[in-house]
Amino acid sequence: MIINDTTLRDGEQAPFVAFNTHEKVAIAQALYKAGADELEIGIPVMGQKEQEDIKEILALNLPIRLMSWNRATLKDLEASLQCGLKAVDLSIPVSDILIQTKFGGDKTRLLKQLETVLHVAKKENLFVCIGGEDSSRANLDFLKEVMELGHEVGANRFRYCDTVGILTPQKTYEAISALSSLDLLEIEMHTHNDFGMATANAISGYEAGAISVNTTVIGIGERAGNASFEQVLMSLIHLFKEDRSVDATALKNVVSLVEKASHKKISSTMPIVGKHIFFHESGIHVNGMIKHEKAYEAFTPQSVGLERSFPIGKHSGSSTLQFHLKAMGIEPELEILEQMLPTIRALVTQRKKVLNKKELMALYTAYKVH
Helix, strand or coil: CEEEECHHHHHCCCCCCCCCHHHHHHHHHHHHHHCCCEEECCCHHHCHHHHHHHHHHHCCCCCCEEEEEEECCHHHHHHHHHHCCCEEEEEEECCHHHHHHHHCCCHHHHHHHHHHHHHHHHHCCCEEEEEEECHHHCCHHHHHHHHHHHHHHCCCEEEEEECCCCCCHHHHHHHHHHHHCCCCCEEEEEEECCCCCHHHHHHHHHHHCCCEEEEEHHHCCCCCCECEHHHHHHHHHHCCCCCCCCCHHHHHHHHHHHHHHHCCCCCCCCCCCCCCCCECCCHHHHHHHHHCCCCCCCCCHHHHCCCCECCECCCCCHHHHHHHHHHCCCCCCHHHHHHHHHHHHHHHHHHCCCECHHHHHHHHHHHHHC
C-alpha cells in the first residue's frame, strides 16, 4: 500500500487552518521521516506564494514522489509545470450532481477536456492521477468510462474520492472490487470522515484492491477530516503485516508539528497518538498487564513514542495499588489494600480526580496504623 499524504493540500483545506512556508517545509520533512511514501504538497494555481512554497518543498529533494492537486484544466496544469512538479492529480467531477453543478451536466465536454489535459501532461512525462471527485455518488459505468479514457491516454492512477464521506466499509469493498477488476488504472482511496469511517473505508479499499491511500496527519481536512496518517500507517504494519518500520520519534514529531501548526488540539484518547491510550485504570486490565504486556495492548506505547500508566481511580483494583506501593519500596498487605478500595472510589468520584502516589502512600499508612 502506498501512503500518499495530503496534509499539505487537503489537510490545510480544513476550516481555520493555514500553514506558513516554514511549517510546510518542516511537515514535509517530518512526513517523509515518519513513513509517508508520497506527498501531495499544494495547489499551484492558487498563486505565486503557493508556488513559492511548493518550490521550497521540491528543493528539499526528498526521495519520494511529490504531487500537486489541479483541476483538469490547462491553466492548472501549466501552473504545476512552472513549479517543476513531476506528478499531478487532475481532478474532475464524476457524480451527476457535481457534473451538473460544474459542467451543466455535459459529460461529453468534461471527458473531452480531461483528454486534452491528459495528453499535455503525458507529453510532459508527468505521473498522472485522475481524481474522481465525488466517486462514491457516481455511476460505476461512468467511472469505468473515465478509467478507460485514462488508460488509453496513459494516466497512471485513478483516485476514488468519497468526497462527502458517505461510504461504509462494505460499500467501499464492493465498489473498489468492481473497479480494480477492470485492470485499467491503479486505484487510490480518498476518504472523508463525516460518519467516522474514513480510515475504515480507506483500509477496506485496500482489501478490495486499491494500491494507494490519501491520508492527513491527525485526520485534519474538510469538515470532519480525512483518513488519519498515523492510523493507516500502524494498521498496515500491525493488521496487514507490511514490512514497514516506524520511527516513534519521527511519528511523534509530525503529529506535534501538525497539531501546533493547525491549532487542532487532539483528544487524549485519539487512536495511535492520544497520550492516554496506554493508561489502564480497570483493575482487571491492570492485573493482566502486570502479568503480560500484550494482555490489553495491540502494540507497545514505545512504538509510537508514548508511555504506559496505571492511574489510581474509581475502577482500580488491589493490583494497581500493589503495583504502585511496590514501586515505592513497600510490600503491602493485601487485606489493607482491599479495605482501602471503597475509600479511594468514593474520593475519586467526589473530586473527579485520580490519586497520586503520594496520596496513596499516605492513605496506606493511615489504614495500616488503624
